[in-house]
Amino acid sequence: MAQRIAVIPGDGIGKEVMPEGVRILEAAARRFAIDLELEAFDFASCDYYLEHGQMLPDDWFETLEGFDAIYYGAVGWPETVPDHVSLWGSLLQFRRRFDQYINLRPCRLLPGIQSPLAGREPGDIDFYVVRENTEGEYSSVGGKMFEGTEREIVIQETVMTRHGTDRVLKFAYELARSRPRKKLTSATKSNGIAITMPWWDERVAAMGAHYPEVAVDQFHIDILTANFVMHPDWFDVVVASNLFGDILSDLGPACTGTIGVAPSANINPEGTFPSLFEPVHGSAPDIAGKGIANPIGQIWSGAMLLEHLGHREAADAVVSAFEAVLRDGDKRVLTPDVGGTGTTEALGRAIASRL
Amino acid sequence: MAQRIAVIPGDGIGKEVMPEGVRILEAAARRFAIDLELEAFDFASCDYYLEHGQMLPDDWFETLEGFDAIYYGAVGWPETVPDHVSLWGSLLQFRRRFDQYINLRPCRLLPGIQSPLAGREPGDIDFYVVRENTEGEYSSVGGKMFEGTEREIVIQETVMTRHGTDRVLKFAYELARSRPRKKLTSATKSNGIAITMPWWDERVAAMGAHYPEVAVDQFHIDILTANFVMHPDWFDVVVASNLFGDILSDLGPACTGTIGVAPSANINPEGTFPSLFEPVHGSAPDIAGKGIANPIGQIWSGAMLLEHLGHREAADAVVSAFEAVLRDGDKRVLTPDVGGTGTTEALGRAIASRL
Ligand SMILES: CC(C)[C@H](C(=O)O)[C@@H](O)C(=O)O
Ligand SMILES: CC(C)[C@H](C(=O)O)[C@@H](O)C(=O)O
Numbered sequence: 235m236a237q238r239i240a241v242i243p244g245d246g247i248g249k250e251v252m253p254e255g256v257r258i259l260e261a262a263a264r265r266f267a268i269d270l271e272l273e274a275f276d277f278a279s280c281d282y283y284l285e286h287g288q289m290l291p292d293d294w295f296e297t298l299e300g301f302d303a304i305y306y307g308a309v310g311w312p313e314t315v316p317d318h319v320s321l322w323g324s325l326l327q328f329r330r331r332f333d334q335y336i337n338l339r340p341c342r343l344l345p346g347i348q349s350p351l352a353g354r355e356p357g358d359i360d361f362y363v364v365r366e367n368t369e370g371e372y373s374s375v376g377g378k379m380f381e382g383t384e385r386e387i388v389i390q391e392t393v394m395t396r397h398g399t400d401r402v403l404k405f406a407y408e409l410a411r412s413r414p415r416k417k418l419t420s421a422t423k424s425n426g427i428a429i430t431m432p433w434w435d436e437r438v439a440a441m442g443a444h445y446p447e448v449a450v451d452q453f454h455i456d457i458l459t460a461n462f463v464m465h466p467d468w469f470d471v472v473v474a475s476n477l478f479g480d481i482l483s484d485l486g487p488a489c490t491g492t493i494g495v496a497p498s499a500n501i502n503p504e505g506t507f508p509s510l511f512e513p514v515h516g517s518a519p520d521i522a523g524k525g526i527a528n529p530i531g532q533i534w535s536g537a538m539l540l541e542h543l544g545h546r547e548a549a550d551a552v553v554s555a556f557e558a559v560l561r562d563g564d565k566r567v568l569t570p571d572v573g574g575t576g577t578t579e580a581l582g583r584a585i586a587s588r589l
Numbered sequence: 590m591a592q593r594i595a596v597i598p599g600d601g602i603g604k605e606v607m608p609e610g611v612r613i614l615e616a617a618a619r620r621f622a623i624d625l626e627l628e629a630f631d632f633a634s635c636d637y638y639l640e641h642g643q644m645l646p647d648d649w650f651e652t653l654e655g656f657d658a659i660y661y662g663a664v665g666w667p668e669t670v671p672d673h674v675s676l677w678g679s680l681l682q683f684r685r686r687f688d689q690y691i692n693l694r695p696c697r698l699l700p701g702i703q704s705p706l707a708g709r710e711p712g713d714i715d716f717y718v719v720r721e722n723t724e725g726e727y728s729s730v731g732g733k734m735f736e737g738t739e740r741e742i743v744i745q746e747t748v749m750t751r752h753g754t755d756r757v758l759k760f761a762y763e764l765a766r767s768r769p770r771k772k773l774t775s776a777t778k779s780n781g782i783a784i785t786m787p788w789w790d791e792r793v794a795a796m797g798a799h800y801p802e803v804a805v806d807q808f809h810i811d812i813l814t815a816n817f818v819m820h821p822d823w824f825d826v827v828v829a830s831n832l833f834g835d836i837l838s839d840l841g842p843a844c845t846g847t848i849g850v851a852p853s854a855n856i857n858p859e860g861t862f863p864s865l866f867e868p869v870h871g872s873a874p875d876i877a878g879k880g881i882a883n884p885i886g887q888i889w890s891g892a893m894l895l896e897h898l899g900h901r902e903a904a905d906a907v908v909s910a911f912e913a914v915l916r917d918g919d920k921r922v923l924t925p926d927v928g929g930t931g932t933t934e935a936l937g938r939a940i941a942s943r944l
Contacts, residue, residue, distance in 0.1 A: 318780055318783040318786075320780075322783055348707075349707070350707055350818050351706065352704070352705055352708075372782065372783075376746070376747075378788070385750075388748075389746050389748050389785075390746070390784040391731070391747075392731075392745045392747065393742065394742070394743045395741065395743070396739060396741035397740070424671075425676045426673075426726075426832070427727065429732065429745040430744075432671065432673050433733070455835075456836050456838070459843070460839045461843075463843045464843050480781065484811035485811075485815055485818065488818045516812070
């Protein structure tokens with residue numbers, strides 16, 4: 235039976251990189267005889283919002299829940315729709331309603347890409363950020379008092395649960411244990427954020443009791459960001475709350491040269507609901523429409539999708555294909571963010587033909 | 590009449606760098622005929638806590654409020670006192686009770702220091718982080734429900750006020766206007782943190798109406814950290830909430846080679862209460878006791894103290910003195926974090942003799 239994938243390009247460069255992502259998925263499916271069925275949707279985009287007054291159709295949940303995976307581009311177009319409206323109306327709904335409580339983001343310096351960090355080579359940076367993806371600092375609980383006056387007070391609650399925290403910690407410990415270095419770093423801020431974060435530290439320690447083989451350390455988020463720059467080689471698996479994970483998984487890829495190549499998987503590990511795969515980059519209004527966005531973030535996310543659906547070999551082949559193209563370093567096919575003069579499509583085609 | 594300065598070394602390397610900070614303050618006072626009166630205190634340290642069961646004596650507020658400034662080292666010794674206990678019992682009290690609502694942190698690549706960013710030279714990185722310093726994400730409001738059970742829920746509130754936000758924005762706009770580039774960047778996360786941060790954006794825009802000469806942009810905190818690494822030259826003045834400012838003011842200095850040199854000023858601009866000057870680095874348990882901590886963060890904070898007390902010329906002389914020593918690059922006096930083999934004291938003495 236075919237595995238069904240919902241394809242949602244979204245906004246901005248999402249619409250430009252998605253065709254290349256699809257090109258590679260289809261090429262991989264052909265080569266490895268995988269029965270994939272792709273179906274495209276125009277919702278979860280700001281264009282859809284402008285037409286319908288909402289980001290998603292009323293029956294989006296029923297429409298998508300039967301799919302095996304969701305392949306997403308990027309969302310957000312602040313010129314026409316405020317970011318909190320577009321994001322809370324789409325991506326953040328998906329993550330929550332489909333209980334995609336793990337956001338997994340590999341951070342790896344690829345061959346042929348220049349790190350902005352002096353003297354760093356492929357192999358020096360190779361870690362995962364495991365981000366809690368459904369609760370924490372991203373809440374919609376709170377409100378305003380004395381609104382519009384000098385006395386205005388605005389309150390927003392961070393909400394963490396043992397249920398939500400322990401399951402992401404468990405995933406992170408399991409991942410760390412499966413890797414050669416078996417090292418886990420916890421992102422905290424228990425010196426300043428005095429209620430939730432000391433409790434987070436306790437949960438990290440409690441879960442650690444089940445994983446004596448894993449070496450654990452922790453850093454406050456401020457110095458942790460500094461260490462990403464000064465000592466990226468220290469890290470193996472980094473586990474973080476929703477907000478801290480968001481920050482670290484943009485900063486990490488920046489240290490590897492471009493966030494244009496970074497992938498992410500929003501995973502519901504139980505498989506009760508579809509998982510969602512999307513590049514780390516956003517819709518990038520500054521370069522949208524020019525056809526020069528790097529499609530590798532989208533393509534690598536597609537590789538994670540293939541692996542999630544059980545096609546390990548195909549996933550590895552996709553990664554090898556874009557690594558080979560990067561290693562070749564042909565400036566005519568590389569996009570500007572990685573030092574070339576090529577287009578999104580040229581880079582996508584080059585990777586497809588490698589495959 | 591003498592200006593009175595409360596000297597609080599605190600913990601760990603705070604006790605090692607403070608003597609050098611004092612050495613330089615006294616040398617500057619001699620050279621510029623400034624009448625300073627320094628008084629040392631042992632409280633606001635974990636040693637004090639172990640002896641007295643609290644970080645501060647009951648009358649700390651009355652003891653300190655008459656001083657013209659507080660010169661602080663570093664606080665925290667998690668091996669004996671949990672960080673949230675030591676910090677909320679000392680530094681965070683000072684900031685709040687003395688209404689030091691501005692945390693000003695220059696971030697500048699100094700001569701003779703190697704940036705971890707490839708190809709960056711002095712002049713390429715030169716900006717200020719203006720951090721809100723009394724409210725926001727650092728609240729002690731919240732609590733737990735179903736504590737100790739599987740259903741445990743932990744809630745912590747971020748509290749922002751118009752009063753607290755507008756005054757830091759005003760300070761940041763004024764600072765931006767006074768600089769040649771007149772550029773202000775706001776750190777936000779209004780796409781994910783859906784109540785406080787869209788409101789923050791509104792306040793930034795509202796205050797901007799009074800500063801038409803200042804060019805304003807904004808980035809979500811995730812991509813902003815990435816841009817600190819990829820494009821540190823983009824920034825002039827960056828304004829941020831308490832937590833975001835905390836992160837950016839460790840990351841920024843890391844991009845300039847070491848957080849060991851970074852200074853900070855916790856300012857009560859009205860002068861109703863003493864302002865507080867401290868290095869950005871913490872107590873650094875990993876190197877404490879070795880006598881190799883870089884004293885420049887402490888010394889530069891002392892220069893900010895001198896400037897705050899009206900001694901601009903003396904402040905500039907202190908900065909010139911440590912810049913000259915760094916430029917000389919004598920490895921025997923430089924501390925290990927900046928590529929030398931020297932000690933805290935040797936570097937302090939070298940700077941003093943330049944002065
Ligand atoms: C020690 C800690 C509470 C403090 C903070 O987060 O404010 C420190 O990191 C700083 O930046 O001054
Ligand atoms: C667009 C935004 C809401 C989102 C997030 O903060 O989660 C994005 O930055 C990401 O990392 O996936």
